[in-house]
Amino acid sequence: MVSDSMPLAIHKSPLTVIYEWLATADHKKIGIMYIVYALLFLVIMGIEALLMRIQLSHANATFLSPQVFNRLFTMHGTTGVFFVAMPILFGFGNYLVPLMIGARDMAFPRLNAFSFWMTAFGGLLLYASFFAGDGFSQAGAAPDVGWFAYAPLTAPAFSPGHSTDYWTLSLLLAGVGSIGGAVNFIATILSMRCPGMTLSRMPLLAWMNLVMGGLVLVTISPLTAAQLMLMVDRYMSGHFFDTGAGGSVVMWMHFFWIFGHPEVYVLIIPCFAFVSEIIPVFSRKAMFGYPAMVAATVCIGFVSLGVWAHHMFTVGMPSYGNAFFVLTTMVVAVPTGIKIFNWLATMWGGKIRFATPMIFCIGFLFQFLLAGLTGIMLAAAPFDWQLSNSYFVVAHFHYVIVGGILFTIFAAFYYWFPKMTGRMMNETLGKWHFWIFLIGFHLTFDFMHIPGLLGMPRRVYTYEPGRGWETWNMISSIGAIFQVTGILIFVYNLVQSYFKGPVAGNDPWDAWTLEWATTSPPPDYNFAAVPVVRSRRPLWDIKHPDDPDWKYE
Amino acid sequence: MVKSGLKFWGRRVLQLAVPVFCAATAAIAESHGGGISPTNIFAPDSTPANSLYHVSVFVLEVLGAIFVVVFSLLAYAVIKFRQRKNDDDFEPPQVYGSNQMELAWTVLPVLIVVVLFLSNAQVIHRVQDARRPEGAVDVTAVAHQFWWEYRYPQYGFVTSNELHVPVSDPGNPTPTFIALLSGDVDHSFWVPRLAGKTDLIPNHPNSTWIDPQEPGLYLGQCAQYCGTQHAKMLLRVYVQSRPDFDRWVHEQQQPAVSDPSVAEGRALFVAKACFVCHSVRGTPAVGQIGPDLTHVMSRDTLASGSVTNTPENLRAWIRNPEAFKPGSRMPVTELTDKELDQIVAYLLTLR
Numbered sequence: 001m002v003s004d005s006m007p008l009a010i011h012k013s014p015l016t017v018i019y020e021w022l023a024t025a026d027h028k029k030i031g032i033m034y035i036v037y038a039l040l041f042l043v044i045m046g047i048e049a050l051l052m053r054i055q056l057s058h059a060n061a062t063f064l065s066p067q068v069f070n071r072l073f074t075m076h077g078t079t080g081v082f083f084v085a086m087p088i089l090f091g092f093g094n095y096l097v098p099l100m101i102g103a104r105d106m107a108f109p110r111l112n113a114f115s116f117w118m119t120a121f122g123g124l125l126l127y128a129s130f131f132a133g134d135g136f137s138q139a140g141a142a143p144d145v146g147w148f149a150y151a152p153l154t155a156p157a158f159s160p161g162h163s164t165d166y167w168t169l170s171l172l173l174a175g176v177g178s179i180g181g182a183v184n185f186i187a188t189i190l191s192m193r194c195p196g197m198t199l200s201r202m203p204l205l206a207w208m209n210l211v212m213g214g215l216v217l218v219t220i221s222p223l224t225a226a227q228l229m230l231m232v233d234r235y236m237s238g239h240f241f242d243t244g245a246g247g248s249v250v251m252w253m254h255f256f257w258i259f260g261h262p263e264v265y266v267l268i269i270p271c272f273a274f275v276s277e278i279i280p281v282f283s284r285k286a287m288f289g290y291p292a293m294v295a296a297t298v299c300i301g302f303v304s305l306g307v308w309a310h311h312m313f314t315v316g317m318p319s320y321g322n323a324f325f326v327l328t329t330m331v332v333a334v335p336t337g338i339k340i341f342n343w344l345a346t347m348w349g350g351k352i353r354f355a356t357p358m359i360f361c362i363g364f365l366f367q368f369l370l371a372g373l374t375g376i377m378l379a380a381a382p383f384d385w386q387l388s389n390s391y392f393v394v395a396h397f398h399y400v401i402v403g404g405i406l407f408t409i410f411a412a413f414y415y416w417f418p419k420m421t422g423r424m425m426n427e428t429l430g431k432w433h434f435w436i437f438l439i440g441f442h443l444t445f446d447f448m449h450i451p452g453l454l455g456m457p458r459r460v461y462t463y464e465p466g467r468g469w470e471t472w473n474m475i476s477s478i479g480a481i482f483q484v485t486g487i488l489i490f491v492y493n494l495v496q497s498y499f500k501g502p503v504a505g506n507d508p509w510d511a512w513t514l515e516w517a518t519t520s521p522p523p524d525y526n527f528a529a530v531p532v533v534r535s536r537r538p539l540w541d542i543k544h545p546d547d548p549d550w551k552y553e
Numbered sequence: 554m555v556k557s558g559l560k561f562w563g564r565r566v567l568q569l570a571v572p573v574f575c576a577a578t579a580a581i582a583e584s585h586g587g588g589i590s591p592t593n594i595f596a597p598d599s600t601p602a603n604s605l606y607h608v609s610v611f612v613l614e615v616l617g618a619i620f621v622v623v624f625s626l627l628a629y630a631v632i633k634f635r636q637r638k639n640d641d642d643f644e645p646p647q648v649y650g651s652n653q654m655e656l657a658w659t660v661l662p663v664l665i666v667v668v669l670f671l672s673n674a675q676v677i678h679r680v681q682d683a684r685r686p687e688g689a690v691d692v693t694a695v696a697h698q699f700w701w702e703y704r705y706p707q708y709g710f711v712t713s714n715e716l717h718v719p720v721s722d723p724g725n726p727t728p729t730f731i732a733l734l735s736g737d738v739d740h741s742f743w744v745p746r747l748a749g750k751t752d753l754i755p756n757h758p759n760s761t762w763i764d765p766q767e768p769g770l771y772l773g774q775c776a777q778y779c780g781t782q783h784a785k786m787l788l789r790v791y792v793q794s795r796p797d798f799d800r801w802v803h804e805q806q807q808p809a810v811s812d813p814s815v816a817e818g819r820a821l822f823v824a825k826a827c828f829v830c831h832s833v834r835g836t837p838a839v840g841q842i843g844p845d846l847t848h849v850m851s852r853d854t855l856a857s858g859s860v861t862n863t864p865e866n867l868r869a870w871i872r873n874p875e876a877f878k879p880g881s882r883m884p885v886t887e888l889t890d891k892e893l894d895q896i897v898a899y900l901l902t903l904r
Contacts, residue, residue, distance in 0.1 A: 065879060066781045066782060066784065066879055066880055067781060067879070067880060070778075070780075070781060144781075146778050150738075150739055150777075150778070152737070152738050152739075152755065153738045153739070153778070153779070153780060158698075158737065158738055158780065243755040243756035243757075244755075244756075246756075247756075248756070248757070249739060249754055249755060249756070249757070250754060250757055283634070284636075284644050284645055285644075285645055285647055285648065286647045286648070286649055288648060288649070288650055288651075289649075289650040289651075289655050290649070290650070291650070292650070292655050314741060314749070314750050314751055314752050314776075314777075315752050315754065315757075315759075316733075316751065316752060316754065316757060316758075316759035318681070319677045319678050319681040319682050322677050322681070323670075323673075323674040323677050323678075326670055326673050326674065326677070327666075327670050327674075330666040330669055330670055331666060333662070333666070334659065334662045334663055334666060337662055338655075338658060338659060338662070340623065341623075341655075341658045342655075344623075344626055344627055344630055345648075345651075345654070347630045347631070347634055348630050348634060349634060349645055349646065349648065350634050350645050351634065351635075351636040351640060351644075351645050352630075352631065352634050352635045352636055353636050354635065362627075362631055365627055366624065366627060369620065369623055369624065369627070370620065373616045373619065373620055376612070376616055376669070377609075377612055377613070377616065380608065380609070380612045380669065380673045381673055381677050382604065382605045382608050382609065382673055382676040382677060382680065382749065383605065383608065383609040383612055383673075384749075385605055385680075385748075385749020385750055385751075386594040386602075386605055386609070386745060386749050386750070387594075388750065388776075389741060389743075389750065389776045389777055390776065453593070453594055453595065454589065454590040454592055454593050454594070455590060455591075455592025455593065455594060455743070455745040455772075455773065456592075457741075457743065457774060457775070457776040458778075459778040459783060459784075460774075460783060460784035461784050462784050463784065464774075464787070466591070467590050467591060467592050467772070468589050468590030468591075468592075468593070469590070544644075549647075552647070552649055553649065
């Protein structure tokens with residue numbers, strides 16, 4: 001029988017606890033380590049952003065030198081993609097997938113631990129660069145080539161010293177970690193589902209992590225290959241990207257974006273997973289159109305591999321080349337947009353409860369809609385010839401990453417924190433967090449589109465007065481202060497709730513998937529007896545024996 | 554209850570900020586003219602920029618309609634289907650899907666994609682594959698860290714940082730076709746009111762074309778991160794009437810003014826190695842690494858548009874380029890005050 005009470009507290013010495021965490025291969029502990037690691041880097045990249053927004057708040061500011069600014073935007077982007085977004089999503093996936101499919105752990109627990117530590121060390125190596133070169137106050141020898149490190153800016157002639165090498169090597173390490181994690185997701189989801197859980201009965205979160213895993217396997221290799229070629233150029237007299245010797249810098253762009261575009265789908269698909277679990281529970285309705293959601297996700301996985309050169313519309317590809325990528329990019333918007341309709345239809349006719357996880361998902365819906373539409377503007381190559389490399393693009397991708405990804409990550413925190421710690425987070429603080437962060441997000445990123453439309457390029461440490469950009473930049477900078485406040489409230493809520501939050505019990509949200517069938521937090525073995533399921537919502541079946549899902553699916 | 558009322562109205566107000574900013578965008582879109590900004594992409598004054606503008610407005614209209622519809626549906630659902638205080642405890646009816654609805658909302662977006670794709674493909678072809686008419690002016694732009702070199706092969710001279718082109722009459726077009734090359738890393742040529750941006754990539758020649766219809770000064774800047782001073786690699790395009798343009802060409806074709814009163818400065822220009830990087834046509838200075846200075850005083854700005862061209866600024870720039878443009882490629886040259894005065898006096902004659 002599953003008990004609602006907290007597990008018995010056994011006194012352990014601090015060293016024992018530390019050793020347990022460092023040496024663990026348990027998916028739950030590894031998941032939490034990924035999440036905490038990513039949260040620390042989220043705070044750091046927020047500080048980087050705040051510094052940049054102060055510098056950009058007025059024209060010709062001198063708060064930061066160009067050298068420091070250029071290192072900051074490079075580090076901010078690289079950290080955000082590789083050491084915040086990917087780890088946090090791998091963390092939630094690691095924690096939840098075995099629980100939601102009724103398994104005892106991931107398929108390869110030690111590979112899991114290895115993958116986490118590779119990623120973790122990669123991040124530490126990248127940040128070691130701040131302390132190299134001229135030292136921390138000058139931003140050290142941190143890379144300053146942009147997160148996509150276009151050749152030939154990374155050639156020894158234009159990037160002397162080792163700053164580019166910190167970029168290359170830390171991402172090589174993290175890439176190994178990502179591939180290990182992806183292998184684990186795929187093997188676990190395909191082979192370790194509990195009895196009765198066919199592929200068509202597993203939670204959407206499992207499906208989406210499966211697709212994400214497959215995408216990671218395919219997409220990391222081009223980046224790794226390009227980075228190895230770059231090292232050969234830099235240290236072994238190679239000429240892959242050396243145009244003076246017949247090399248091609250456009251080739252770097254192709255390799256990078258063949259990685260880079262599917263990468264952003266790697267980031268968003270697990271977020272779709274969170275939304276697909278949370279919205280049904282708080283609308284009190286089953287997910288509308290489960291098969292279409294699966295099909296759309298798989299479709300996105302495949303089509304996203306064929307859109308990369310929409311990042312290169314201004315590079316001088318022939319007109320038919322540009323047109324091809326316009327078409328594929330617009331096509332990938334169709335399954336993505338359909339999901340919004342499915343979530344809308346799930347809420348339709350429901351009884352929506354506005355708990356904190358749900359309001360973050362609702363914010364996501366509006367914001368992801370807008371982000372998707374600005375993405376279609378960018379897919380229109382003639383429009384992109386104006387918008388590319390401007391602040392419109394910066395606004396668009398932050399709309400997706402902050403307004404989309406981060407909002408759903410907040411939702412996931414509030415929803416699954418009770419399961420992970422056994423305590424509820426504070427709802428009042430959660431609402432404060434939501435509203436203050438929402439105001440800050442919209443102040444910063446809504447108005448950031450406008451300087452892009454008025455000709456402001458990106459990656460500029462300052463800008464000219466008299467171009468109509470100053471007011472909008474100032475508004476964006478003010479919004480950053482609200483966002484920082486919101487995040488501070490969130491961190492306080494996390495810490496305070498961990499120690500003093502009300503006891504959650506197994507199933508505080510009255511939800512329907514298997515993770516809520518065990519204690520909060522789950523025992524090491526997850527389930528005392530292997531669950532057997534007959535439908536997509538096993539707990540709905542238990543709670544509604546007269547009206548179970550398997551009669552209708 | 555007040556609290557839940559605040560939640561819904563609060564959300565509606567905040568989510569209305571989005572349509573407000575869309576309206577602001579639309580206002581900018583309709584603004585036509587440099588009133589709001591001299592680099593406004595919605596104020597085109599050249600055929601390629603115009604083509605981009607028209608298809609962009611069409612795309613905005615379609616997407617705007619989609620936004621209004623879906624936004625309204627979301628807002629309606631969030632308000633209408635919220636759990637109310639006096640609700641019973643029963644779960645609502647469970648609806649697992651609807652084939653008709655799902656088919657409809659797949660087919661309709663596909664049709665929209667087809668329309669958007671075809672309208673964009675047409676413009677891509679029209680702009681990228683445009684034929685070069687007989688009377689076109691040719692310029693070769695070579696981008697460097699962090700300045701622009703302009704060669705006029707038809708007229709036999711080279712200048713820097715300020716591009717002059719003739720105005721083009723739609724009835725009898727005289728566009729300027731610009732070949733885009735790079736001397737070092739990737740850059741991008743972006744003058745929003747004249748054309749979309751095109752990159753300058755080493756060993757990958759590109760080209761763009763403009764046919765501005767109103768004389769005036771058009772601004773822009775490098776739009777591909779190229780290193781420390783990417784932000785100060787500004788663009789200035791002077792569109793002139795045909796007579797003014799021809800006069801400017803004639804002036805630029807002349808070799809450098811040879812004023813005997815600044816002979817010491819001219820000698821120092823060589824002795825202090827300025828000539829290694831800079832050219833002054835008609836003298837032994839034939840350096841290719843920095844901007845051509847033959848007619849430097851005919852320009853309004855120095856340091857690629859970032860500094861006004863006055864004697865004080867010229868002097869300060871030579872004394873210490875780092876103070877204006879930290880990370881610029883021009884080194885600090887060891888000069889006494891007297892030597893600096895002489896060199897500046899020399900440069901001031903290069904009109």
